[in-house]
Structures are given as structure tokens and as C-alpha cells.
Amino acid sequence: MKFYSFARSLAFASFAVVAVGCGGQTEQAHPQTQAGAGALTKAPVGANTHGFVKVVGTALGEVPLRPDQRAELEALASQAESRHAVMAAEHKDLMNALADQVEKGSIDRAALQPKIDRLSADWNKAHPEDRAAFTRIHDLLDSTQRNAFVDALEAQFNATGARGAKGGEGGGYGPHHGFQRMADDLKLTEAQRAQIKDIMKSSHPEWQQGGAMGGMGGGAMKDGGAPEHMRRMHEGHRRVLEAFRTDKFDANALGSPDEHMGDMAMQMGSRGLDDATKILPILTPDQRKIAAEKIRTAEMGLFGH
Numbered sequence: 048m049k050f051y052s053f054a055r056s057l058a059f060a061s062f063a064v065v066a067v068g069c070g071g072q073t074e075q076a077h078p079q080t081q082a083g084a085g086a087l088t089k090a091p092v093g094a095n096t097h098g099f100v101k102v103v104g105t106a107l108g109e110v111p112l113r114p115d116q117r118a119e120l121e122a123l124a125s126q127a128e129s130r131h132a133v134m135a136a137e138h139k140d141l142m143n144a145l146a147d148q149v150e151k152g153s154i155d156r157a158a159l160q161p162k163i164d165r166l167s168a169d170w171n172k173a174h175p176e177d178r179a180a181f182t183r184i185h186d187l188l189d190s191t192q193r194n195a196f197v198d199a200l201e202a203q204f205n206a207t208g209a210r211g212a213k214g215g216e217g218g219g220y221g222p223h224h225g226f227q228r229m230a231d232d233l234k235l236t237e238a239q240r241a242q243i244k245d246i247m248k249s250s251h252p253e254w255q256q257g258g259a260m261g262g263m264g265g266g267a268m269k270d271g272g273a274p275e276h277m278r279r280m281h282e283g284h285r286r287v288l289e290a291f292r293t294d295k296f297d298a299n300a301l302g303s304p305d306e307h308m309g310d311m312a313m314q315m316g317s318r319g320l321d322d323a324t325k326i327l328p329i330l331t332p333d334q335r336k337i338a339a340e341k342i343r344t345a346e347m348g349l350f351g352h
Contacts, residue, residue: 085113085114085115087111087112088111088112089108089109089111089112090108090117091104092104092107092120092121093121093124093125093127093128096125096127096128097131097132097135098131098135099131100124100128100131102200102203103124103181103200104120104124105199106196106199106200106203107120107196107199108199109196109198110188110192110196110199111192116188119183120184120187123180123183126176126180127176127177127180130173130176131173133169134166134169134170134173137162137166137169140162141166142342142343142345144158144162145159145342146338146339146342146343149323149327149335149338149339149342150336151335152330152335153327154324154327156320159320163316182296185291185296190292190294193291193292194292196291197289197291197292200288201285201288204284226243226244226247230243232337233330233337234334234337239330242329243326243329246322246325246326247322250318250321250322250325
């Protein structure tokens, strides 16, 4: 089972909104027909960025761009990197505080809450700016370029999903996969494994659907696949990206698949902290120390990969 922390959930929400939170209706003017086109080149945009900003920049690297397009896209990437760098620093601060609590063996929600609130506020501030930036990317590209960009972005998503399904980089949704890795890393005894499984079954009986167990803060699982809320969100992403291919782009008419991600992250994090409160007393000091270090180095969410 895959265990989530609030911070990891909220970070995912902030990255996901860059790809799909694009509002307003625009009509494309076919930039390549405009004067001063210049030579078309292919190279990643924002090569020194991180997270989803880098994902978008890598996808744009598969698009032949004019110099004027590339210059504006680089500026957009730099601005987005600055916005998300603030959240990344706050995320790291929150995870370090959480790791300290895990190592001590007790979760103090009141101490974490100001950090959670600050990260949430900055995510809400970045949301409309990310949306405007993605809308501007649409306006800058012509039809052929938009199709190439969406194809490249979908290829990255599909590759990440395939690795996750196999339990590779990015985790896995298979039955008990995340739990097994966590249990091995912490060197849990058979008695500890049984106790933690009982806690999860008691707290989240819906995760036993289809013989799979979900993760800390996750939704119901079907047929050992992704949580149901992830399925719905991915379908929403697909619809928005398909709409991005068109000249008239109105994501608001489609509905944003991430409009409730902030609330979802809060619920996931709250459930995760509930589970951590029950699990920590089962662990030895050495096991808590290992878990804390993995949280600090981003190898775990709260208790998982």
C-alpha cells in the first residue's frame, strides 16, 4: 500500500494544476504565419527547472519553436520555477518537521498546521498564475506545435504511469507493493507487519476491494489499479489536453479535474496523520529513525514510497 503525507499530496496538486488548470477561451492566430518567423529549433525549455515545470519544458523540447516563441516560453518557465521554488522550500520545511516528529515517535498536528497553512496559501496564490501561463503557451503555439506538445506531454505521463504500475520509479499501485517496500526498508518483524495491516484494514476497509490495499490517505482501489479519484483526475487531464490541441480552448467549459485537489490533499493528509499516530508506537526507535531519514530525503511520504 502506498502511504501519503499531506505535504506530498499538496505538492502533487500544485504540479498537476500547471498541466490542466487553464481557463478562458482563446482563438489561435497561427504564429508561424506571422512576420519575423526565424529558424525553427528543437530544444528543452527551462532546462534548469524542476518538478512539473521541467516536465512541461521537456515536452516543449519536442516542438520546433521560433526564436521569439522560445524567448517568451523561457520567461514563462523562469517565472513558474520561481513560484514553485517557494513551495518546494516550504514543502521541504514541512517534511523536515514531520520527520522530526516521526523520529521522536509522536505526531503534533498543532505544530505542523502553520507550515501546512503557509504551503496551502502559496499553492492557492500560484494556481491562477500557473493557469494563465499555460493559457499563454496555447496562444503562442500553432496547431502543429500544439499537437506535438500534447503528444510529448502524454508520452511522459504514460511512461511515468507504466513505471508506477510495475512498481518502479514513482511507486506502484499493485496490491501491497508500497507496504512491502516500506516493511522491508524498516525491517519490520512479522508481528509488526500484521499489526500495521490490521490498522489499515480497520481504518480503510474500502481498500480491500479487488484484493488490493490502498495507501495512507488514498481513495478506494479497483482491480488492483489506481485509486478512483486518480482515475477521474487522469480522465479530466486527458480531456483538457485534447482540448488544448484545438484553436478554441475553453477548459472552464470542461471543468477542471483539479478544482478540488486542495480539499482532497487536506483530507488525505489528515487521514495519513491519523494512521501515523497509530503506527508510530509499533515501531522501534531505530525504525522511526530510518523512516524519518527517508522522509527528509523524499524517499517516503509519511510511511511509504
